Amino acid sequence: MRIAILAIALLCSFPWTASRAQDATPSPVSRADLEAALSFESATTEGIPAGWRGSTDSVYSDRSVVHGGKVALRIERNASSANGFSTVTKAIPIDFAGSTVELRGYLRLRNVNGFAGLWLREDGTTRALAFENMQSRHLAGTSDWSEYSIKLPLHPDATKLYFGVLLADTGTVWADDLQLLVDGRPVWEARHIERAKSVLETDRAFDAGSGIQVEQLSARQVDDLVTLGKVWGFLKYHHPAVTNGKHHWDYELFRVLPRILAASNAEQSRAVLTEWVASLGEIAPCSPCAKLPSNGAPLAPDIKWISDRNRLGEPLSKALSTAYQNRAGEQFYVALQPGVGNAQFKNELAYEQLHLPDPGFQLLAVYRLWNIVEYWSPYRDTIGDDWDKVLRETIPTVMRVRDDKEYKHALFRFVAHIHDTHANLWNSLDARPPEGGCYFPMGVRFVRGLPVVSEIASDIPSSFDVQVGDTIKKIDGVSLSSLIESWTPFYAASNEPTLLRDIARGMTRGSCGEGTLDVERGKRTIHATGPRVPNPKLQFVARHDLPGEPFRLLSNEVAYLKLSSVKASEIPNYLASAKGTKGLIIDIRNYPSEFVVFALGSHLVDRKVSFARFTKGDLSNPGAFDWTPPEELEPQNPHYSGTVVILVDETSLSQAEYTAMALRASPHAIIVGSTTAGADGNVSPVDLPGGLKTMISGIGVFYPDKKPTQRIGIVPDISVLPTIEGIRDGRDEVLERALREILGGKLSAAELSKLYH
Numbered sequence: 001m002r003i004a005i006l007a008i009a010l011l012c013s014f015p016w017t018a019s020r021a022q023d024a025t026p027s028p029v030s031r032a033d034l035e036a037a038l039s040f041e042s043a044t045t046e047g048i049p050a051g052w053r054g055s056t057d058s059v060y061s062d063r064s065v066v067h068g069g070k071v072a073l074r075i076e077r078n079a080s081s082a083n084g085f086s087t088v089t090k091a092i093p094i095d096f097a098g099s100t101v102e103l104r105g106y107l108r109l110r111n112v113n114g115f116a117g118l119w120l121r122e123d124g125t126t127r128a129l130a131f132e133n134m135q136s137r138h139l140a141g142t143s144d145w146s147e148y149s150i151k152l153p154l155h156p157d158a159t160k161l162y163f164g165v166l167l168a169d170t171g172t173v174w175a176d177d178l179q180l181l182v183d184g185r186p187v188w189e190a191r192h193i194e195r196a197k198s199v200l201e202t203d204r205a206f207d208a209g210s211g212i213q214v215e216q217l218s219a220r221q222v223d224d225l226v227t228l229g230k231v232w233g234f235l236k237y238h239h240p241a242v243t244n245g246k247h248h249w250d251y252e253l254f255r256v257l258p259r260i261l262a263a264s265n266a267e268q269s270r271a272v273l274t275e276w277v278a279s280l281g282e283i284a285p286c287s288p289c290a291k292l293p294s295n296g297a298p299l300a301p302d303i304k305w306i307s308d309r310n311r312l313g314e315p316l317s318k319a320l321s322t323a324y325q326n327r328a329g330e331q332f333y334v335a336l337q338p339g340v341g342n343a344q345f346k347n348e349l350a351y352e353q354l355h356l357p358d359p360g361f362q363l364l365a366v367y368r369l370w371n372i373v374e375y376w377s378p379y380r381d382t383i384g385d386d387w388d389k390v391l392r393e394t395i396p397t398v399m400r401v402r403d404d405k406e407y408k409h410a411l412f413r414f415v416a417h418i419h420d421t422h423a424n425l426w427n428s429l430d431a432r433p434p435e436g437g438c439y440f441p442m443g444v445r446f447v448r449g450l451p452v453v454s455e456i457a458s459d460i461p462s463s464f465d466v467q468v469g470d471t472i473k474k475i476d477g478v479s480l481s482s483l484i485e486s487w488t489p490f491y492a493a494s495n496e497p498t499l500l501r502d503i504a505r506g507m508t509r510g511s512c513g514e515g516t517l518d519v520e521r522g523k524r525t526i527h528a529t530g531p532r533v534p535n536p537k538l539q540f541v542a543r544h545d546l547p548g549e550p551f552r553l554l555s556n557e558v559a560y561l562k563l564s565s566v567k568a569s570e571i572p573n574y575l576a577s578a579k580g581t582k583g584l585i586i587d588i589r590n591y592p593s594e595f596v597v598f599a600l601g602s603h604l605v606d607r608k609v610s611f612a613r614f615t616k617g618d619l620s621n622p623g624a625f626d627w628t629p630p631e632e633l634e635p636q637n638p639h640y641s642g643t644v645v646i647l648v649d650e651t652s653l654s655q656a657e658y659t660a661m662a663l664r665a666s667p668h669a670i671i672v673g674s675t676t677a678g679a680d681g682n683v684s685p686v687d688l689p690g691g692l693k694t695m696i697s698g699i700g701v702f703y704p705d706k707k708p709t710q711r712i713g714i715v716p717d718i719s720v721l722p723t724i725e726g727i728r729d730g731r732d733e734v735l736e737r738a739l740r741e742i743l744g745g746k747l748s749a750a751e752l753s754k755l756y757h
Helices: 005-013 031-037 219-238 249-262 266-279 314-325 359-376 387-399 404-416 480-490 496-506 568-578 597-601 655-663 724-729 733-743 749-756
Strands: 059-062 072-077 085-093 100-112 115-123 128-132 141-153 160-168 171-182 442-447 450-456 471-475 513-521 524-532 551-553 558-562 583-587 609-617 625-627 631-633 643-648 669-673 683-688 692-697 700-702
Touching: 031 085, 059 085, 072 085, 072 160, 100 115, 100 160, 115 141, 115 171, 128 141, 160 171, 219 249, 219 266, 219 314, 219 359, 219 387, 249 266, 249 359, 266 314, 359 387, 359 404, 359 683, 359 692, 387 404, 404 480, 404 692, 442 496, 442 724, 450 724, 471 480, 480 496, 551 568, 558 568, 558 733, 568 597, 583 733, 597 655, 609 655, 643 655, 643 733, 655 700, 669 733, 733 749
Parallel strands: 558 583, 583 643, 643 669
Antiparallel strands: 059 072, 072 171, 085 160, 100 141, 100 171, 115 128, 115 160, 442 450, 450 471, 471 513, 513 524, 551 558, 609 625, 609 631, 609 700, 683 692
16 A cells, blocks of 8 residues: 555566576676666766666756766656656675665755655565665756765665666756665675575576467366366465475476376376375475464465365375475565565566567466465455356466467466456556557546546647547447446456546557547537647646646645655645634545645544454465554644545545545545545565466455455445546546535535635
């Protein structure tokens, strides 16, 4: 719940550590190399300084604006720059020991509208372990050279360090005189260490491919592969020879898979599996043995199938039962995030250089994600679909794909079955239908189930006869109903409002050039022709709050605070300005820019109060989730005693939902708006073969009375949906209802509108 969409984009865009295990172990770097790695002085042209990687359309070497030496780095972005941010990147191996790694450097800003900053990321063999990018400091505007610093605890499993400079949105930032420090001293003075190689680095048998060839799968083979997938995943998290890291479990799959595919009947397939389990060695009796919670845990492991001797045969069932009875808490492929408890899927290789088709690695993607959900999703019981049936249907679909596009489409469909808005293939959204590099220059929002033009770019051609408030009926001659039906299977969403939200953001996408829209305006149908253009920012609006500063007085009686640009350090000032008002409107129709659950919520309560409960996984009991103590707010001064009205809608996701739960704990709070995104809980990233990245909600978030939020969302006390007429007239009907709750019904719609325009 504490990760913003931009942070996801930044994390997915930076280079990853390893596509194969052989890339995971770095070699020592000399002092000279390290000094050169931090410098921009080797630039010979005006482009990206030598030795750095970055966005070629916006990163330059600058010889006229410098802090020290002869060359500085410049990142310069305008409205037509690609993506939402630009970076420069350098990487070095972490072959040194210490407690803290620090990046220092001088930055100079000019007209920065988003934010600028230094950034650091520590990677392990297979995933990112720690990340900082100064986003929370809101470094923007114009300023002269100043020194900045960011720090990260040095993670014991980190093998590679990425660092650099970034700029989000538009403006210019210069960087110079970077320093990389370990415990306050130059990195080359840190103690050098040699790291022991893991099995992922020593077992390289299938680095060039799985070697699996499949043209057609019979129904019996699919049945065998379903059993294999469940057994493979069960052993991954239960058998001590796997949980202690002795086996490269991906590659062990490729060793047994040919024998399963070649089995002539179910009995032979079971014999192969039984022999395979036996090859892992005998299991020593546990002491002490793991036990399931006895306090009414909300989610228990679903492992009854291992006792199904009709399906598995007695020897295999007995072997799996022995592994379960003697399970231990050690896990090589998963850990729990300290302090939070969401799963961290460590030692999962991304196989970025995967050459398709490769049915073995394609099957691995299905097995990996299916079992992650089966054992580490706190919301496994809310999926709605039969998860075993999803496995059976997905196996042949994914194994028969022949190229990158088909592979991504098949996985989008698979991920969508999780029904978790945190899912999707986050670094492959360009492959999700509708596809294309351009959009009509307008924003679209579903209003009471209808796709309505909600915004139009200022430079839209006058000949393109589309207006705010028009309802879209066809795109390029195809009815919206049929398009939505074809797109829906590719979208992972917890509920329908969120599904339509995500479809709306990209529904006008297509090939660059002329396209057509059929829109309904009143009782007329209009056929409009206009251009699709690249990067229209209106397509990516992810909030419905008011433009401008985070805090304002709408009148002497009403204060307004939006969380999309809130600053936790300014909360005392916001509350001081709101003192004496009848009501405070807190707009969370957005994603909070900073985590303010306790910093803000504690000023709205007059006694200690519980507002949420979590569930988290158990390394000793994969698939089990148990309650954590309640989350509580404790009152702090200054106390705001007026009415608190919290605004939410389908853009309120994750941290926004958790924040709404906390603020609702105020005795004078009400929530106004519509159902939220229904995906609450700190996220757990998942790497899939081919360098694809998805996530799941990693902890369960419930109300204090243990009522769920996942897929349900935050249900408002007062339900208010925008209308087409309101969109057309530029009104914010949700905000107007909040104003009426504070001021009463004495003001007309026109008078209310004046308060916020």
